[in-house]
Amino acid sequence: MSDFKDAAFGAGHDHIFLGVGHEKNERKTWAVIALCSAMMLIEIVGGSLFGSLALVADGLHMxxxxxxxxxxxxxxxxxxxxASDSRFVFGTGKLGDLAGFTSAIVLAMIALLIGYEAVARFLSPVPIHFDEAIPIAVFGLLVNLASVWLLSGGDHGHSHGHSHGHGHGHDDHAHENEVQEISAPSGAFAVSIFEDGVPPVFRITPAKAGPRLDASTVSVTTVRPDGEQQVFALADRGGYLESKEDIAEPHAFKVIVRMPDGEHEVEFEEHEHGHDANEVATRDHNIRSAYVHVIADAAVSVLAIIGLLLARAFGWIWMDPLAGVxxxxxxxNWSWGLMCDTGAILLDINPDRRMAENVRRVIEDNGDTVLDLHVWRVGPGHMSAVLSVCTPDDQRNPxxxxAALNRFKGLSHVTVEVNAAPVTA
Known part of the structure; x- marks a missing residue:
């Protein structure tokens, strides 16, 4: 049995893992509650009086x-x-995910109710008072747009099924203007600045079916405008080489790549980062669920207006329940997306696999072995890691x-178990 020591980040560390803008988002939701509650009553009462299922459906969704x-x-x-209650072992950061999951279930139930009512109206149409129903539907849309405006500009991470990938023919998530190509007698290579959740490092990746480089024979040197130079040693990561040292800001310099067949120069320019590479890990699902509600409701309002206008213009009474369907x-659809995203967080599915991969590499680059590693989200922008390390160096403690893992952005809580490697005779 090997000896081990374990510890978490800091002595007497706290477990406050709330997202950025927590209180601001809280105020936004209360403002929208007041607005939507008033409109909800108007639409449900108006739709019932004027016989519009689409309007009642819009009010119900409101x-x-x-x-x-x-x-x-x-x-x-x-x-x-x-947030500081010790009864919550890993803080209250995931409460927003629980709230989002609850909202998703409510959305699914209402979708079923509206679908049932729409089918009933197809079978038994009722008269519609268009002159009264259409203005209320338009007013409902304006309220929805006002709600969207109140909730916008926050940290809800409004990603609704689209992604912000920056593919470059390989799996590295580097920004497009951080990749330069070099052609050497031995083949073509991509030189990139990689900074997905960690401080930026250089990566050299061979083209498809290209030769594999020996890290001991390749180096990278930066030459800044003021003449300052820095040499970066490289480590073999399997499919590419990566610098062992971080790259200091700004990223405006000439890069000299020294290979066995000669030197190759490329230029890098400083740029603005358009997207957060860890959007999924940092997203506030609580404000996102609220945002999804008002966006979906705005779409339903538009459908209600279209259905009412067509029904009045052409006598297509069936358009009203069709809008409800x-x-x-x-x-x-929105309910299912929310349920999947928030459910994954509640079940501790790791939303940032690259973070776990990079944690493992940092530890094993020091000559140690990672015996066990778990990385999961404990709040918006806060990741936790528990790892067991086997080391031959008895001077290494948690x-x-x-200190080695402090480089990772968003890794807010780390627990380390250090095991002494067995002594061989």
Whole structure:
């Protein structure tokens, strides 16, 4: 049995893992609650009086996202007030994900209800008072747009099924203007600055079917405008070489890549980073669920208006319940997306696999072995890691590994178990 020592980041460290802009998002949700609650009553009462299913459906959905706002607001308030409560082992950062998951379930139930009512109206149409129903539907859309405006500009990470990939023919998530190509007698290579969740480093990747480089025979030297130079040693990462040292800002310099067949020069220019590479890990699912509600509700409002206008213009009474069916499908789609994203966080699925990969590499680059590693999200922008390390160096304690892992952005809580390697005779 080998000896081991374990410790977490810091002595007497806290477990406050709330997202950036937590209190600001809390205030936004309360403002939208007041607005949506008033409009909800107007649409449901108006739709019932004037016989419009689409308008009633819009009002019902308005009630769901008013309720979702209440869930979100209470989750923000509770998480903030109990952020330091020791009963929460890893803080209250995941309470927003629980609130988002709850909102997704409510959305799914309302989608089923609207779909059922729409089918009933197809079978038994009712008269519609268009002159009264259409203005209310338009007013409902304006309220939805106002709600979107109130919730926009925050940290909700409004990604709705699209991604911000920057592929360059390989798996590295580097920005497009951080990749330079060099042609050598031995083949073509891509020189890139990689900074996905960690401080920036150089990577040299051979083209497809290209030769594999020997890290001991290749080096990178930066030459800045003031003449300052820095040499970077490289480590073999399997499919590419990576610099062992971080690159200091700004990224404006000439790069000299020294290979066995000669030197190759490329230029890098400083740029603005358009996207956060760790968007999934940093996303606030609580404000996102509220944002999804109002966006979906705006779409349902548009459908209600279209259905009413076509029904009045051409006598297509069936257009009104059809708008309800389409609205139900839109709501169900958003519900499923929310359920998948928040459920994954609640089940501790690692949203940033590259973080775990890089943690492992940092430890094993020091000559140690990672016996066990778990990385998961404990709050918006906060990741936690538990790892077991086997080391032949009896001078290395948990503080050594904490210092090595401090380089990672968003890695807020680390627990390390250090095992002594067995002594061989």
């Amino acid at each position: 009630s769901t996202h008013a309720g979702a706002m209440l869930i979100a607001a209470l989750a923000y308030t509770y998480a903030r007030r109990h 389409i609205g139900a499908l839109v709501i169900a 503080s050594f590994y904490h």
